[in-house]
Amino acid sequence: MSSFPDVRLRRFRRTGSLRGLVRETRLDLQSFVMPLFVAPEPLVDEALPAMSRFTVDGLLREVEGLVRLGVSAVILFGIPEEKDEQATGAWEDDGIVQRALRALRPEFPELVLLTDVCLCEYTSHGHCGVIVDGEVHNDQSLELLARTAVSHAEAGADVVAPSDMMDGRVAAIREALDDRDFESMPILAYSAKYASAFYGPFREAAGSAPAFGDRRGYQMDPANAREALRECELDLEEGADAIMIKPALPYLDVIRAAREAFDVPIGAYNVSGEYAMVKAAARSGWLDERQAALESLTAIKRAGADLVLSYWTKDLASWVGSSPVPGTG
Numbered sequence: 171m172s173s174f175p176d177v178r179l180r181r182f183r184r185t186g187s188l189r190g191l192v193r194e195t196r197l198d199l200q201s202f203v204m205p206l207f208v209a210p211e212p213l214v215d216e217a218l219p220a221m222s223r224f225t226v227d228g229l230l231r232e233v234e235g236l237v238r239l240g241v242s243a244v245i246l247f248g249i250p251e252e253k254d255e256q257a258t259g260a261w262e263d264d265g266i267v268q269r270a271l272r273a274l275r276p277e278f279p280e281l282v283l284l285t286d287v288c289l290c291e292y293t294s295h296g297h298c299g300v301i302v303d304g305e306v307h308n309d310q311s312l313e314l315l316a317r318t319a320v321s322h323a324e325a326g327a328d329v330v331a332p333s334d335m336m337d338g339r340v341a342a343i344r345e346a347l348d349d350r351d352f353e354s355m356p357i358l359a360y361s362a363k364y365a366s367a368f369y370g371p372f373r374e375a376a377g378s379a380p381a382f383g384d385r386r387g388y389q390m391d392p393a394n395a396r397e398a399l400r401e402c403e404l405d406l407e408e409g410a411d412a413i414m415i416k417p418a419l420p421y422l423d424v425i426r427a428a429r430e431a432f433d434v435p436i437g438a439y440n441v442s443g444e445y446a447m448v449k450a451a452a453r454s455g456w457l458d459e460r461q462a463a464l465e466s467l468t469a470i471k472r473a474g475a476d477l478v479l480s481y482w483t484k485d486l487a488s489w490v491g492s493s494p495v496p497g498t499g
């Protein structure tokens with residue numbers, strides 16, 4: 171074994187090009203997904219631009235810009251006109267996400283359209299399932315989640331991503347999709363979704379904070395990693411095509427563990443709080459946003475994520491520079 175002075179690791183660190191030659195992890199825009207909020211009324215968020223809401227028309231213009239920048243995938247979240255106990259806005263044929271999909275699909279045939287399948291933005295109480303006797307009822311929520319996924323598929327989604335954390339939702343969604351001849355529709359399951367404090371800005375943007383209680387009765391305990399692997403395994407057994415860990419930065423160990431345990435595509439959700447922390451620190455002059463964002467996204471990929479949902483996707487597109495996706499827009 172040779173070592174110093176024969177070995178000098180600084181030799182390959184001398185210049186940017188030398189570092190580039192031996193870089194182990196790269197940020198490829200094609201593996202990033204931009205989250206977008208569609209609502210009846212627009213709402214510009216100056217402090218956190220990625221948390222802005224678009225009308226369907228506004229969304230078309232925003233997506234046109236994203237596609238021109240080279241972004242190849244978006245995930246849609248809807249804010250309905252009205253909320254009710256049955257989350258009607260989540261699954262009805264002319265729900266806000268369904269209308270957005272029908273508008274986007276023909277305009278951007280090659281753009282990957284993912285949808286978040288959950289009830290919390292659509293229920294009057296803000297929980298991710300239906301309430302029976304004061305509790306989120308698992309099995310009664312499955313039917314509505316499956317109906318939501320099918321309606322997204324019918325409206326033109328490419329991938330459905332259930333984020334509700336009900337037991338058995340992946341199987342219920344797979345069965346409902348197959349019954350309607352959507353056997354080619356992939357499911358990206360939010361398998362290990364933690365009951366996290368880092369969803370704050372999202373809940374504000376989506377208007378989905380629970381009216382009572384919290385989500386700890388269905389989302390995962392932040393203290394558990396082995397349980398995350400069980401969640402991933404069960405989702406895969408139920409038919410998930412890809413799994414996701416969420417949030418990303420506080421759970422890099424879970425991403426790494428899932429990477430080592432499963433040979434399936436792994437997603438990571440770099441959530442709103444992770445984005446907001448850097449934004450806030452940058453505004454105070456404490457951090458350089460671009461450097462901190464690039465380092466964060468690199469860390470998520472280095473931990474083992476194949477695809478990353480991030481509010482920085484649009485910025486990343488302009489930071490890394492890239493040619494537009496051919497044949498779109």
Ligand code: PBG
Nearest residue numbers: 288290333368369372441442443
């Ligand atoms: C819906 C959903 C949430 C997020 C994604 N899908 C909110 C939640 O579970 O409270 C959070 C995303 C983010 O914070 O960026 N269930």
